[in-house]
Amino acid sequence: MPNDRNKTFAAVLTPPARGAIATVGVRGKSAVAWSDRFFTSLSKKRLSEVEVGRVLVGHWQAPDEDLGEELVVAKLGSDRVEIHCHGGVQASRRIVRHLESAGCEIGSWQQWISGEAADAISSEAELLIPEAATELAALHLLDQAQGALSQAIVTIIEAIDDSNFEIAQRRIKELVRFSKFGLHLTRPWSVVLAGPPNVGKSSLLNKMIGYDRAIVLDMPGTTRDVLHATTALDGWPVQFSDTAGIRLSDDELEQAGITKAKAALEKADVVLVLHDATNLRPHELDESLKQLPSALHVVNKIDLAAELKIPDSSEMLSTSAVTGQGVPQLISAIVKHLVPIPPQVGQAIPFNKRQIEHLSDTLRLLQGQQADAARHKLNDLLSRTTISHDNA
Numbered sequence: 001m002p003n004d005r006n007k008t009f010a011a012v013l014t015p016p017a018r019g020a021i022a023t024v025g026v027r028g029k030s031a032v033a034w035s036d037r038f039f040t041s042l043s044k045k046r047l048s049e050v051e052v053g054r055v056l057v058g059h060w061q062a063p064d065e066d067l068g069e070e071l072v073v074a075k076l077g078s079d080r081v082e083i084h085c086h087g088g089v090q091a092s093r094r095i096v097r098h099l100e101s102a103g104c105e106i107g108s109w110q111q112w113i114s115g116e117a118a119d120a121i122s123s124e125a126e127l128l129i130p131e132a133a134t135e136l137a138a139l140h141l142l143d144q145a146q147g148a149l150s151q152a153i154v155t156i157i158e159a160i161d162d163s164n165f166e167i168a169q170r171r172i173k174e175l176v177r178f179s180k181f182g183l184h185l186t187r188p189w190s191v192v193l194a195g196p197p198n199v200g201k202s203s204l205l206n207k208m209i210g211y212d213r214a215i216v217l218d219m220p221g222t223t224r225d226v227l228h229a230t231t232a233l234d235g236w237p238v239q240f241s242d243t244a245g246i247r248l249s250d251d252e253l254e255q256a257g258i259t260k261a262k263a264a265l266e267k268a269d270v271v272l273v274l275h276d277a278t279n280l281r282p283h284e285l286d287e288s289l290k291q292l293p294s295a296l297h298v299v300n301k302i303d304l305a306a307e308l309k310i311p312d313s314s315e316m317l318s319t320s321a322v323t324g325q326g327v328p329q330l331i332s333a334i335v336k337h338l339v340p341i342p343p344q345v346g347q348a349i350p351f352n353k354r355q356i357e358h359l360s361d362t363l364r365l366l367q368g369q370q371a372d373a374a375r376h377k378l379n380d381l382l383s384r385t386t387i388s389h390d391n392a
Contacts, residue, residue, distance in 0.1 A: 038099075040059050201274050
């Protein structure tokens with residue numbers, strides 16, 4: 001296995017596509033010796049003869065080949081080498097094939113990261129950073145890769161060891177509070193636009209994302225399927241979904257679109273229920289839109305309403321998809337609804353189902369006075385032997 005330091009392991013660390021430079025990492029007790037089999041520096045010095053940190057330019061070639069390649073090799077440790085070759089896929093594959101012929105175990109960049117990380121949580125975070133939907137999400141994952149969540153878990157274990165069970169439970173609850181947020185670091189929040197036909201759902205979607213994603217016509221029932229558009233609001237990843245207007249209809253195709261719209265409502269993190277400012281009758285909404293717990297009610301087309309009368313008790317937001325009036329306020333309301341308490345820099349955040357389930361199980365065990373089992377659950381959370389990248 002890549003984590004076994006008695007073995008020598010190599011992996012291509014750059015993406016499998018054409019580029020200027022590709023990097024092959026080699027680590028293990030034979031990393032230097034096996035690289036020396038194929039590499040000859042211009043200075044004729046071998047990697048085994050130079051100090052750690054030295055970078056050498058030279059030639060890589062197998063003994064049974066007529067042609068080789070000019071490249072750069074860095075000695076990063078007594079058991080660590082990086083080989084920087086031409087960016088074509090074939091060049092890195094050739095180097096890996098040579099190392100494998102010497103006895104090196106070959107694996108993926110994911111396995112390389114798993115072997116480098118201090119614990120399972122740090123490994124999971126590093127593996128997920130390339131999947132982060134926004135820069136801000138990547139920064140929070142980077143905090144976890146650098147130990148924010150791992151250290152929080154260690155602190156909870158120490159509290160259990162000291163029999164401070166109340167403190168341990170409180171700290172677990174603080175972590176779980178961010179669990180829904182953590183799951184959305186790599187999966188956008190779902191915001192669904194819904195309402196009767198012709199209230200301007202498609203127009204408002206286009207206004208919020210900044211381009212014409214949805215077709216806009218005055219004819220009711222234009223949107224038949226659920227249209228998606230992904231963007232970022234205040235740095236958080238969001239997927240907007242434009243749905244068919246919900247009403248009673250004898251049109252079979254339109255009814256199919258309405259069925260899909262209602263299904264999208266059930267999965268949404270927040271629903272924008274749109275109302276027409278020129279025909280404001282909230283009491284006439286379809287029943288599926290009246291009692292949504294995740295709904296923000298939005299009055300659209302206020303540019304067309306000569307006199308807008310919104311009930312005093314209403315928390316409706318007013319917008320115009322044509323002029324943009326009220327759209328910044330709507331976006332702020334969406335963000336506040338999705339992320340009511342933004343995490344601070346360095347905040348410990350559980351970010352996958354495995355971690356959330358372990359923390360929830362630990363809390364139940366502590367509440368049941370099962371300290372040893374709770375401690376084991378947390379240690380298991382940190383252990384690389386139990387990690388599964390499928391649920392990362």
